[in-house]
Structures are given as C-alpha cells and as structure tokens.
Amino acid sequence: MIRPVAVIGAGPFGLSTAAHLRARGLPVRVFGDPMVSWRAHMPEGMLLKSTPAASSLDCPQPGHTLADYCAAAGIRGLAGDEDVIPVETFIGYGEWFQRQLVPELERVRVVSVEPAGRDAGRGFELKLDSGESFVARAVVVATGLSGLAHLPAELAAAAEGGPEAEGPVSHSSWHHDLTRFAGGELIVVGAGQSALETAALAAEAGARVRVVARGRGRVAFGAPPWEQPRLRPESPFGRAWSLWALSYCPHPYRFLPEPTRHFLVRRVLGPLGAWWLRERFEAAVQVTDVERVLGAAAGDGGPVLTVRTHGGRTERLTADHVVAATGYRVDVAAMDFLGPSLRTHLATSRGAPRLGAGYVSSVPGLYFTGLPAASSYGPVMRFVCGTEFASPRLAGHLAGAHG
Template identity: 75%
Template sequence: MRVFGEPMVSWDAHMPAGMLLKSTPVASSIDAPQRGHTLVDYCDAAGLPRLITDEDIIPVETFVGYGRWFQEKLVPGLERVRVVSVDQRQAGGFEVKLDSGEQFAARAVVVATGLSGLARLPRELGAAAPDGPSPAGPVSHSAQHHDLTRYAGQELIVVGAGQSALETAVLAAEAGARVRVVARGRRSVAFGGPPWEQPKLRPESPFGRAWSLYAFSYYAQAYRHLPAGTRHYLTRRVLGPLGAWWLRERFEGKVEAREVRRIATAGTREGRPVLTVETLGGRSRELTADHVIAATGYRVDLAALSFLGHGLRARLAVSRGTPKLGPGYASSVPGLYFTGMLAGSSYGPVMRFVCGTEFASPRLARHLAAAYRS
C-alpha cells in the first residue's frame, strides 16, 4: 500500500491563524486500529493541557500538531508528493501518475482528499471576481486566508452565517478590520448554547444531545438507503450554519451583522467590490467594502477532482455531482473508493467531521481486505 499527500495541509494553510475548532475533543480524534492515538494521547505526549470535556476548546495549531503526530506514528511511509492523474487501465485496475514523474499501476485507489478543491463561491459573487477569487482581488474565499492582519484598517464584508464566517469575521475585527457579516435569512446569525445547557434526557453524540444526531453518528450505514432527495437535504441542513457558544461574546458589539433576503448582484466600482442586496423588507440596497470574503463553505463536485481522468469520471455513478457509494465506501467503478466529505451524500453528515473516521475507516479497510486479499 502507498499513501500520498501532505498531512493536515487544509488545516495548516487554509485556516486562519488564531482559529479555534468548533468541534469538541470527543469529536476530534482520528480513528486508529489500536489504542493510544487520540487527541488526549497527543496532548500528553506533547506536554499540552489535556483536552477532554465539551468545555475544552481546541486551537487549530494543536489540531494540526495532532494530525501530524498521528501520521508519524501510524503512517510513517507517507509520500509527500501529489497525485496528478488516475485513469482506468484496459487490463484492470488503475494507472496512477505523480508530480514526481513516477507512473505505476494500482489495483485499488482510495480518494480521501478532504476539502481540497471544493471551496464554493456562489455564482453572484463570482461575477465580481471574473479571474477567480483571490485575497489580492475584490473577492476571496475563506479557505484562501491564513493571515487576516492584511485587512487591518480596511472595510471587510464576510458573506455567510456558519462558524467559518463568524469566526473569520471575529478574527479580522480583532486584527483591526471594520467588519460586516452579510447572511441570508431572518435570525440567520445565531450561536449554539453552552454544553451545560444541553438537554439531559437525550442520547449523547459527538455533536450534542439529540436523537437525530445520535442516529447520524452511529447508524450511518442505513443513510445510503434513504431517497436521494432526502439524503442531499439532510447532508446540507443537519449541523448547518451555527456559531460556537464561546464565540458569541467576541462577536456581539464588535462585528456588524446584516441579515438579507438575498445577494442579487455583485460587481466592482473603482476596484472595490459592490454588493446589491435585497433586504428582508424587499428593498434593494448597495453595500461596498475594500474586500469581500465568501465564507460560503464547500460543495462536493467530482468535476473539481481534476486528477480523476475524464473517462473515469464519466463512468462513475453520481447523484447531484457526488459519487454514489455502496458497502465499504466502494464506488460504481470497481476498485475506486471515496471517503471523508466526498462520501457525505451516501453516508450522511457525520462524514464531514473527523469523528466520521470511527465509522468509515474499519468498514473501508474490511472491504478492501476482502476484495484484494490475494
């Protein structure tokens, strides 16, 4: 077996410095085949404060360190090169090419690329960035920012209502920017309650106390049997936009929140972005700033996975741009597997989170072992 990629690159390079994870410690450990590799184990090994309770908050730097420690312990043979293409071979299996120039045959391929290439920029905002989103241009995506101090003293609009939008806005404001959050819908900017306010008579899950969250966390196997429309709806809406309970105090009174019906158009005037929004009252209003950050999340779209050959992608059974997966995370192309966020529409919203590895990893490994035992 060979494993390729750069460990924790999305978290290290595409998340803002000073970020704190919304997920709790119990939801942030990577599944391992043996004991001794949880987030708490890493904290002990690194001499850091133990992160155990739901009230403990995880700095992104600690999480990046944990992921790299996990890799060094359990996947020491990781090859830090990029896969540039995967194509089917007529004789069976796949032809894999690396950016190092190496080319080889593989019987099976597991795609676990996380958020890479899946940043979503709404079409109306894209009109203000015809050359693509960029921190140096009028519009960027939140995944393009590591250092928000570049906007100190500037007017900034952050579009979105989830944790990414609200925390990006707070960090930019704390760095000296004048920040407005523009979110779609009435009461769209909201924060969760602290853990001690969670209802006690509901089952626990890594995401909180609720029967639905418990089912999504521990019975994901049944999710793929739901009707396609239901699956896509739940994947999009469950655990939807909501700020962390600990972020509210840093947000209120420091960041302006503007809730609108929709962003109608976006453009530029003298190099500055201009948004035309429809207010909740139905009126049209212009909003201007020095820069707009679209904290509008990620969307699975196989077309964005350019390393998968066009012929291979054409043979995949898909549903709304996402791979349709069977038992063991197997796609419709024999030998090709998808996991992580790429498996969300088949196995549910738990696949968007690190704790989803507890469900996915052993099932995928068993399927691979059974299919390629010899």
Template identity: 65%
Template sequence: MSTPVAVIGAGPYGVSTAAHLRARGLPVRVFGQPMASWRTQMPAGMLLKSTPAASSIDVPRPGHTLGDFCAKTGEGPYASDWDIVPIEVFIRYGQWVQQQTLPDLEQVRVVSVDRRGDGFELKLDSGEQVGARAVVVATGLSGLAQLPPELAAAIPDGPSATGPVSHSSQHHDLSVLAGREVVVIGAGQSALESAVLLAEAGAASVRVVARGSAAVGFGVPPDRQPRLRPPSPFGNAWSLHALTHYAGGFRRLPVPARRYLVRRVLGPLGAWWLRDRFHGRVQVTQGRRIVRATVRDGRPVLALRGADGQGGELAADHVLAATGYRMDLAALDFLGQGLRTGIVTRAGGPLLGAGFGSSVPGLYFTGLPAAASFGPVMRFVCGTEFASPRLARAVARTYG
C-alpha cells in the same frame, strides 16, 4: 512500480484509512502533504468547533487519540466538552498521528489517475508512474470551495486573497486585511469566526451578511444541552445521535432527503464560545439575498434584496465568502476525464456502496465526498471512526 492500494491524501481521513488498511495486511502507498488543508486553508488563531471527544483520528492501534497526544506531549489537556482546541494543536496532533502510523508517507502530488487494465495508473509530480489495483480518494477540502454564483460572476478571474473577493479557504493570515472594510458572506462557524478574527486583527470594520433565511446564531454551552435527549459528539439530539451512530442507514434514505440533511444538519450555527467575542465587534445584515455583485474602482459592491422587495447596496474594500465547500467531481481534476464520467452521482456526491466503493470498481471515496451517501458526519474528523474500518474491510475483502 505497482501497489495493491494507493491512498491519495494525508489528512485525517487519508491517514486513518491507510492505517486500517495496513492493519489488515494490505501493502499501501500514501501520497500527499500531511494535514495540508488544515495548514493552508484555515485561519491562524482558529479554534475547533468540535469538542475534544469528536476530534480524534481513528486508527486501529490504541494510544493515538487527542487525549493520548496531550498526555505524551504536554499539550492541553483537552478532554472535557468545555475545552476548546486551537487549530495549531490539532495540526500538531494530526502530524503526530501520521508520523506514528505512516512514517513512510510520500509527500508528492498525484497529477493524474486513469484506468489501466483491471487497475489504475497514477502519475506523480516526481515523474514516477504507479500502478494500483485499488485507489482511495481522501483529498479533503482541496478544490471544493463553494462561491455563490452572484459573486463568481463579478470576478471572471476567480477569487483571490489579494483581490476584491476571496473565499475563506484562501486565507491563513487574516491580518493582511487589517485596516480595511470587510464584508463576510455566510452565517456558519467559518463566517462568524472569520469575522471575529478579522475584527481582532484590526480590520477597520467587519460586517456579516447572512443570506436569505439564514440568521446569525450560536449554540448552547455544555451545561445547557437538553438532558432528556441522547448524546452525540455535536450535542444532545435524536437526529444528531442517529446521524452519528447509524450513518450506514443514511444511504438508504431518498435522494432529496439525503441532499437536504447534508446541507442543513449541523449548520449554519456559531459555537457557543464565540458569542461574546462576536457581539459588539461585528455588524450583521440578515434577511437579505445577494441579487448582484459588481466591482467598482477596485471595490466590491453587493446589491441586496429582502423578502419584502426592499433593497440597497453594500460596498466594502473586500468581500470574504465563508460559504463552505461542496462536492464537485469536476474539481477533482487529477481523476482522468474517462474515469470521472464513469462515476455515478446521487444527492451531490458519488454514489457509494456500504464499503465506500464507487460505481467504478476499485475506486473508493472517503471524507467529504462520502457525505452524500453516509451523511454529514463525514464532514467531521470523528467520521473516521465509522468510515475507515468499513472501507478497509471492503478493500481487503476484494483485494487482500
């Protein structure tokens, strides 16, 4: 069976994109588990760093914002910048949007995508083969977890929630580490909040290691935002305002500038509301880099060194790498090898045109893979407001 457009992924970007495509009259089949990354790769008890205003999934029909969900279900309310949204509420909101806009979501996994003639052939884990003229990749964070090479070298079999070293994406229930000494690598929101949740779950001790020049810090509450700078969903700042509202111009910047901005803007920094829960519960080591990691008698040991050349070792029962995600085409292994080799990359991600199309005609990327072309706003839910209408317009122009 064939379809004009196939969307792979049913998180915020997949649902938003499919809703916009259908609003333009394009038949679309959508494959994936709803809110999968949010349900399985985020810790229970997590709170969204984004404000409620930056947490709505953009769809063309009115009545589907986070505020609308709260009004209709009695959740919240989550409306002002002072309101902090629990991940469980956001997951229920995302599932509600999906059920309202894409009730025919096909909860199957796409095993492979390959070029066939002037279109694509998708193989599903149900055994079905689907032809499509255009494919949109909206698979979120799946497969893109980043592990520092020093840690990776110490665990040839890869990170594991039950082994000596894990990635934060492998933990939904941090209470499994209760009673253990845990070192958390990172200085961003994921690392700092994971450390707090570990301490609150009964870990024997928790230490955050902020690598290199990174330092543990927290944002300022809404009433301390700069008054003379333009607003954005992430705070008041000229750079944040430009990157949010003029993301289309980002792709015209030089490659080194884009690479730097994607990695440095909006992080690493903890949310303002996390500060009081963090201090007094979590130990901090900063100004050190990891030069080597080993596993001795089942316990991870980190060799650290500072800018002054001084070093030392740090041992624990478990190391949790809250070191984020990075676009890697090789990790999207459902894309056939021949297809992947035809995708031109720049600044750490696929090179995309104004309509989110890649160098392979008919193949589109949105969400995190689009950050290299459109900036760090693509790492956040509010980026759906920019991405989805533009992608749908481009697809409809070619395949409608």
C-alpha cells in the same frame, strides 16, 4: 510484484484510512501534504468547533487519540466538552499521527488516475507530479476540501482569477492570515461557523467587519454543553436523537431518498456558530440580514455587494473586500486528477459519487471517504469523528475485495 493500494490525501480521513489498511497488512502508498487544509486554508488562531472527544483520527492501534497526543506533548486543558482546541494543536496532532502511523507518506501530488486496462480487476494507473507512474490494485480518494470551495454564481464573477488573485471577492479558504484586513472594511457573506469565526478573527485583528447573512435572524449560536438537555442521548455534536442516529448509525443513510440525503447534509449541523464564539462575535461584528445577495462587482473604492433587503429594496453595500464564507460543494467533475473515463463512468448523485457498502464507488476498486462520502453516509462524514465509522469499514471492504 504485489500492487499497493493508493490513498490520495493526507488529511484526517486519508491518514486514518491508511492506518487501518496498514494494520491489515496491505501494502499502501499514501500521497498528499499532511494536514494542509488546516494549515493553509483555515484562519490562523481558529478554534475547532468539534469537542476534544469528537476530534480524534480513528485507528486500530491504541495510543493515538488527541488525548494521547496532548499527554505526549505536555498539552493540558483539553479533556472536557467545554474545552476548545486551537487549530495549531490539532495540526500538531495530525502530523504526530502521520509520523507514528503513516511514516512512508509521499508528499507528492497525484496528477491522474486512470483504469489500468479494460477489465475492472486490472487496477488503476496513477501518475505523480514527480514523473513516476505505477499501477495500484485499488484507490482511496481522501482529498477532502481540496478544489471544492464553493462560490455562488452571484459572487463568482468578481472572484475571477482564483486564490492567487487580489480581486475584490475571495473565498474564505483562500485566507490563512486575516491580519491582512486590519484597518479596512470587510464584508463576510455567510452564517456558518466559518463565516462567523472568520468575521470575529478579522475584527480582532483590527478590521471593521459586517456579516451579510441570507434569511431573517440567521446568525445563531449553539448552547454551551452545560445547557444541553440531559434526557437526550449524547453525540459528538450535542444532545439530540437525530444527531445520535446520524453519528452512530450512518449505514441506512444511503437508502434514504436522494432529496432527503442532500437536504440533511446541508442542514444537519449546518449554519450555527459555536457557543464559545458568541461573546467575541457580538462584541466586534455587525450583522446585516438580507433576503438575497444579488451580485458583487468591483467599484471605484472597492467591491460593491448588491443585496435585496427583507423589505424588497435593492441596496448596495461597500467595503474594501468581500469574503465569501460559502462552504464547499462536492463535484466529481472538479476532481481533475480523476481521468475523464473514470469521471464519466462514475455513478453520481448531484455531482457526488454514489457509494455502496464499504465506501466503494460504482467503479470497483475506487473508494471515496470524507466529504465526498457525505451524500451517501451522512453529515458525520464532514467531520473528523466520521473517521471512526468510515475507516474500519472502508479498510474491511477493500481488504475483502482486493486483499
């Protein structure tokens, strides 16, 4: 019997990779809940920061771009850089792409992945939460944001209990419906797009919202497309040589020194609100710049956030709830479906898998794409448009080595 390739994940990267592998004629089994990060872990009413041109899932078959979906679904007004995509439209696009190109998707969880034997070439044994086990010749991990929400230590203690708990502090990914904060006071910690958009949406839903941002003047917004410098090359993220190089030439990225790679992943395309959010945000949200957030604790009337001001004073800010929009951090140790022997043998760099050509990890046959590949292939892997570079190369390498 021919062993299939297992793709774990049905978000943009998993679906795009699966489409490429299928087009090469490889038997593939794909697992996951399609577009669940977008449906359940981002706010309702959100608009995408990426432009329509940078929001397609890559595949070798023509006719499956976001524009093709919009034409098929009768959705207009998403053609230019100044057009903004509602998250609901993007979810509809991802689900349509899945039905067309990955119809055999299995909506089950992979519970564990272990080497199938001592020899590297024997493949991997996967256990599913349906109770089934099988052996795959190769595994692609495309689990994206799942399980990687990052709460800094100073906020983590007050968020104990995780997404199911009604604690005083939560991570932004635990919320889809922000109307739950209507009528109350909300503090949002962070200065990235997720923080600023969560704050604006909660304020529009009727909450009194304050963003607490670390650093002076940290809350900032990008320039609209028509104000971007014309003499610099265009990239999916705006006009700049650095953005162009990171978008279209991520190959040499993995040869940069480790500190540079990690710095660029955090900082390039880092905390900056989308141009179209500025007016809505400034009309409805207060900003408090602080030097540091020192901690959060449950008080009598709600959480108390302790901060150090730029003047060196310690202040206590109160609210009914604190949302930490503090992003995601890749850590192989948090990927609990990878068996202990794999996790201990994987070469990592600050917790992220170290990947070679074709997105293969140090364990032959085990591939990573999307966010976990960002420290090897650069910040473009954090965005949907990264599928254009990643998916054909991963599929090509895998077909060559395990086809």
